[in-house]
Amino acid sequence: MENKKSKNKIMAIKKLIANECKTLGFAPEWFYGIHLLGVEKFAKKLLKQLPKADKEIVMLGVWLHDLQRIRGIKGDHAKIGAREAVKVLREFNYEKNKISRVKDIILSHTCGTNLRPKTIEGKILSSADAMAHYTNDFYLVIAVTGQRNLKEYKDWVMEKLDRNYNKKIYFDFAKKMIKKRHDIFKTIFTMN
Ligand SMILES: [Fe+2]
């Protein structure tokens, strides 16, 4: 019963985030479909292989980790995202301990220099966040925004590929899942 209740709450949060992505207008149109649904897909795949992880914490992290972007608030991506996530979790009456665990995995999801995920749930979120960019239009979508010239764009992609693969994906089996694609992307973006 408790399990069903917690699933329903996560579904309601997913709906809220989908709605914010579509109506607030701060995140680009593709953000929900291409990024968040991709993170969800990989988080579920990783959770299957890592049954000891707390699924509820991971899935809350999936839906709430990029709120800084979705809500268009200037400043530190992870810190503001964590702060906004806490607000949502309080509105949904989550207990303090769960709120603080979700907050922690959001704070470390970008794997900044001194803030790396310490828990298995944090490692799953960071990995799934990175893996989501390998199986959809993400790099093409960014390419057509025209924010960078070709050289800047290629440098940006190479830096992101390297950081995603080497710093954000924590499990060897997860790396294996996308290694082929990682190599293909690298080949494409180093051609000239
Ligand atoms: Fe993020």
Ligand SMILES: [Fe+2]
């Ligand atoms: Fe993300």
